[in-house]
Amino acid sequence: MQYTFASRMENTPRSFIREILKVTQKPEIISFAGGLPNPELFPVQELAATAEKVIAEEGTAALQYATTEGHPPLRQWIADRYKKRLGIEISPNEILITNGSQQCLDLIGKIFINKGSNVAIERPGYLGAIQAFSMYEPNFSTISLTSEGPDINELERVLTRDKPCFFYGVPNSQNPSGITWSRENRKAVAETLERFSTIFVEDDAYGELKFRGKQMPSIKELIPDLTVMTGSFSKIIAPGMRMGWICAPKQILEQAVTVKQGTDLHSNILSQRIISRFLADFPVDAHISRISEAYSNQCDCMLSAIKAEFPEGVTCTRPDGGMFIWATLPEGYSSMELFERAIKQDVAILPGIPFYTDGGGLDTVRLNFSNSTPERIEEGIYRLGQVLKEYLKETPNHHAA
Amino acid sequence: MQYTFASRMENTPRSFIREILKVTQKPEIISFAGGLPNPELFPVQELAATAEKVIAEEGTAALQYATTEGHPPLRQWIADRYKKRLGIEISPNEILITNGSQQCLDLIGKIFINKGSNVAIERPGYLGAIQAFSMYEPNFSTISLTSEGPDINELERVLTRDKPCFFYGVPNSQNPSGITWSRENRKAVAETLERFSTIFVEDDAYGELKFRGKQMPSIKELIPDLTVMTGSFSKIIAPGMRMGWICAPKQILEQAVTVKQGTDLHSNILSQRIISRFLADFPVDAHISRISEAYSNQCDCMLSAIKAEFPEGVTCTRPDGGMFIWATLPEGYSSMELFERAIKQDVAILPGIPFYTDGGGLDTVRLNFSNSTPERIEEGIYRLGQVLKEYLKETPNHHAA
Incomplete structure (x- = not known):
């Protein structure tokens, strides 16, 4: 056939x-x-106990259809965490719970990419993002990654020439290179993007797993209206439950909610509640x-x-x-x-x-x-x-x- | 902004x-x-006990990244169930576990629809499918739903004129109409689709919830190589875990696996294992x-x-x-x-x-x-x-x- x-x-x-x-x-x-x-x-034992407790105590609410945006206490925890870790003010209404941060990339592709659109990525760039975005048939414009972060001249050239619908990058401990963008580089990237009013997709999968050096400002802090962040519980709790989130300005988040609904209605509410309860009951730090x-x-x-x-x-x-x-x-x-x-x-x-x-x-x-x-x-x-x-x-x- | x-x-x-x-x-x-x-x-109490048991006994395997295709025992159960309920032979390798059957519709849209492609649907048609497919910018060709099922003359006219990439329908207890296609109508639909080598997307969300009348043959039984079935645990266990599946000929399933991987890597493995264990431990019928x-x-x-x-x-x-x-x-x-x-x-x-x-x-x-x-x-x-x-x-x- x-x-x-x-x-x-x-x-x-x-x-x-x-x-x-x-x-x-x-x-x-x-x-x-x-x-x-x-x-x-x-945290196997903690999650086993939490899972049993969530279903037994929260009952049918943990098993019925739920809202597309996600479980409110979990969205609140994420917002509070941004405040605590990065010092940035995020409303829980700017957060959408997704099936791992891989789904963020699919939803972002769906929202922004037309066939033939240009998408700017680091060189080397994260393979999962290349795979997710490829389905919307963009052309990729690459920006060389130096030991300090993306090459600013190349970024400016790409923004001028290709007018990409967004620039996707991983400023903290990048996959695949392990490079963390320097403070000066972040400022230069943010200023350049702002000058061209170009959106930055800030993949922060590894931000919590920093084991040396100072906390760097996130691009979200520098150009909040132009930054869509993605986050994940895969590296700090466990990946098998596929729990991540998009944090985006309200207008963009609304579009993400619309496409998420058509894509799979909502993320697994049982796992959302398990994670939320785990975060409340155990010493996360x-x-x-x-x-x-x-x-x-x-x-x-x-x-x-x-x-x-x-x-x-x-x-x-x-x-x-x-x-x-x-x-x-x-x-x-x-x-x-x-x-x-x-x-x-x-x-x-x-x-x-x-x-x-x-x-x-x-x-x-x-x-x-x-x-x-x-x-x-x-x-x-x-x-x-x-x-x-x-x-x-x-x-x-x-x-x- | x-x-x-x-x-x-x-x-x-x-x-x-x-x-x-x-x-x-x-x-x-x-x-x-x-x-x-x-x-x-x-089954709240049963699921609470099962969830605790799965994490405690299956340990890190229930929490780590897993294969895109899905948990093998769950795929086997689905294949066995098709044999038992519908008398059709399906290999577990023809099954991909998804985030509810809504995600099947998104993945099917991604695989088949180009911007401007024609997609045939019932009139009235399932809203969730209209929403999922719309994201790939097709034109819809509608086929009136009579009390017996889709109007065969209209189907033939649409297949001739619009050459749709597939026909999507819900033969059992359709959403929204509640109509079940008659045996004669199913045969006529299958024959017509076969004549035009057009794929049928058979949404079987309600097949298990039949409370009167005889079991009808599925379109999958009549034209297996041309039929992609979608199924769901939402109606027979609980919807909050978002667990469904695609059952498709191997060549199509491979494409679904490829796009699923770029979309969100794999479905929640903890919930897959909970459902699989529940199906093994409790009297499902x-x-x-x-x-x-x-x-x-x-x-x-x-x-x-x-x-x-x-x-x-x-x-x-x-x-x-x-x-x-x-x-x-x-x-x-x-x-x-x-x-x-x-x-x-x-x-x-x-x-x-x-x-x-x-x-x-x-x-x-x-x-x-x-x-x-x-x-x-x-x-x-x-x-x-x-x-x-x-x-x-x-x-x-x-x-x-």
């Missing part, structure tokens, strides 16, 4: 990561390829600190191992939060070749290729540290170091561009 | 139902306007029979009251399942006027207008019987009868077209 699909399906091949992850799921493989949080830090400390240790363990084991010429970022380190091979070496060689030693890495919408990045590698124990990180990086040394020795020249 | 939204936002006004329901939420109002299942039939019996009583109660209280000239459908009765006023009378008059007597009805994409239906009314007790149904229909009598007496002629 031959079926005819919409034109957007030509642009959405089955995820590259998905196919790679299939290869890497054997238990003997030490995988730095995925992007899973550390399940040992999930202590819980989040525990996760940040663990990730800090896992990150430092990987950085030390890299320093000890990787050959000269391979460079790495030094994240101040999040779950990823970004490595760059010497010019002309291939991350796909490294993947093939490493998997034979039962170590998996993620080639950086799918994070580039306009080609390039063939020498980049994403390494996840949140989902491996220090022992496995040390062993995995040791093996990867051996593979790298061999690869760089064997083929010193013919890969050069 | 002036924001620029995508062109699709011009076609998706905030739901008509949503705005009406706001007016009708005061507790003193007897509302037949909504579409909620009866919460007294939710007895539970569903209990719901069907209750709805049968509520439906019959409303039909009897209508017979006793409504003036001559108002006609009603006699559903064999589902949650709705469909009333038609004498020619020239307005359901919006009836809504305004009834709300003053603290009774809410839903004017049928939004179920028509091409205008018309101004004299139609949807009445929900699943979410009111027999006492409130009797009292509400009594008041509505009084309002109708007065309306039909006061303005006997000037409303005529």
Whole structure:
């Protein structure tokens, strides 16, 4: 049977990561390829008790259809948290509960992107965002990510030339690069966007997982009317319940609510109530600190191992939060070749290729540290170091561009 | 601040139902306007115990990221159920778990609809489908719903003239009309679609809630390669967890999985496991029979009251399942006027207008019987009868077209 699909399906091949992850799921493989949080830090017993209590005590309200906007106490908690963590004033009415922050990206794409619209993203950019936005058939304009954040000259050039419907970025501990935009860079980005009245989509999935350095101002604080923030409980509680949120100026939020309703009516109310109750009943700051400390240790363990084991010429970022380190091979070496060689030693890495919408990045590698124990990180990086040394020795020249 | 939204936002006004329901939420109002299942039939205690058990026993697997396709035992249960209830052979690999069946409609729209594509729907058609598909900017071709099902001549004309990318319909106890397509009509629809190689989207939200008459063959049974079915746990367990599924030929399912991944990665795994465990641990057939019996009583109660209280000239459908009765006023009378008059007597009805994409239906009314007790149904229909009598007496002629 031959079926005819919409034109957007030509642009959405089955995820590259998905196919790679299939290869890497054997238990003997030490995988730095995925992007899973550390399940040992999930508050399992607390959630089991909370789930039982929510259904038994809140009864049918936890199981019936609910409002599209989301559970009011949960929206209030999120607003209060913004005040406490970032010092910004958000009304609960500016918050919509979504199915994880991935759904934020789909809803934002739906609201803003026409076929052929331009969308500005970092280079490298978050793959999940590229996948979500691609379904609305935009053209991507990329802005190089420096160690300080997006290149401001490129941003200005893109805004002038392409008039993108928005600029999407991850200022805190970016996925894939682990880079956090500097204070000066944030100000320059905000000023530039304001000058062009261009919306910023601020993906803050990792903001709570900052384990060193000072709290930076969010872009939302600098240009509130032009910023749509996305947030997630996936990294601070657990991802399986798919709970995230959009925080946006009222006019934009109303559009998000309209499309959310047509998309799936509302987010799982049982899980909204479980999370809301969990946040009320347990010491959340202590819980989040525990996760940040663990990730800090896992990150430092990987950085030390890299320093000890990787050959000269391979460079790495030094994240101040999040779950990823970004490595760059010497010019002309291939991350796909490294993947093939490493998997034979039962170590998996993620080639950086799918994070580039306009080609390039063939020498980049994403390494996840949140989902491996220090022992496995040390062993995995040791093996990867051996593979790298061999690869760089064997083929010193013919890969050069 | 002036924001620029995508062109699709011009076609998706905030739901008509949503705005009406706001007016009708005061507790003193007897509302037949909504579409909620009866919460007294939710298995609250069983779900509370199951939720606690799932998290405590299945641990981090119930809280971590999961596969896009869905929890394997749940997909197996759905496949087995199709075999048992409808006698059709479905592989679990042909099933994708979604956020309620509303998300099926969004994913199907995403897969098939280009801007300007034609989509065929019943007239009147399900509002949630109209809302979901509208976001992909199709033109709707409508096919009149007779008491036997879609008008076959119109279907043939639409398939010839408009070449729709699919025909969407609800053969069992349709929302809004309560009509179930006859056996002969189903065969004719299937034959016609097969002749034109046109896909049928078979929304089976109410198939399990059949309380009289024989089981009809599903269109899936008649033209399996051309049929995409959607199903839901909202009506047989509880809607708040937003759990539904798509059942489609493998090639189509693969596309649905791809877009689901970009849309929200996967459905809530905790709720998938709760439902799966509930289905394994409790007698599901007895539970569903209990719901069907209750709805049968509520439906019959409303039909009897209508017979006793409504003036001559108002006609009603006699559903064999589902949650709705469909009333038609004498020619020239307005359901919006009836809504305004009834709300003053603290009774809410839903004017049928939004179920028509091409205008018309101004004299139609949807009445929900699943979410009111027999006492409130009797009292509400009594008041509505009084309002109708007065309306039909006061303005006997000037409303005529």
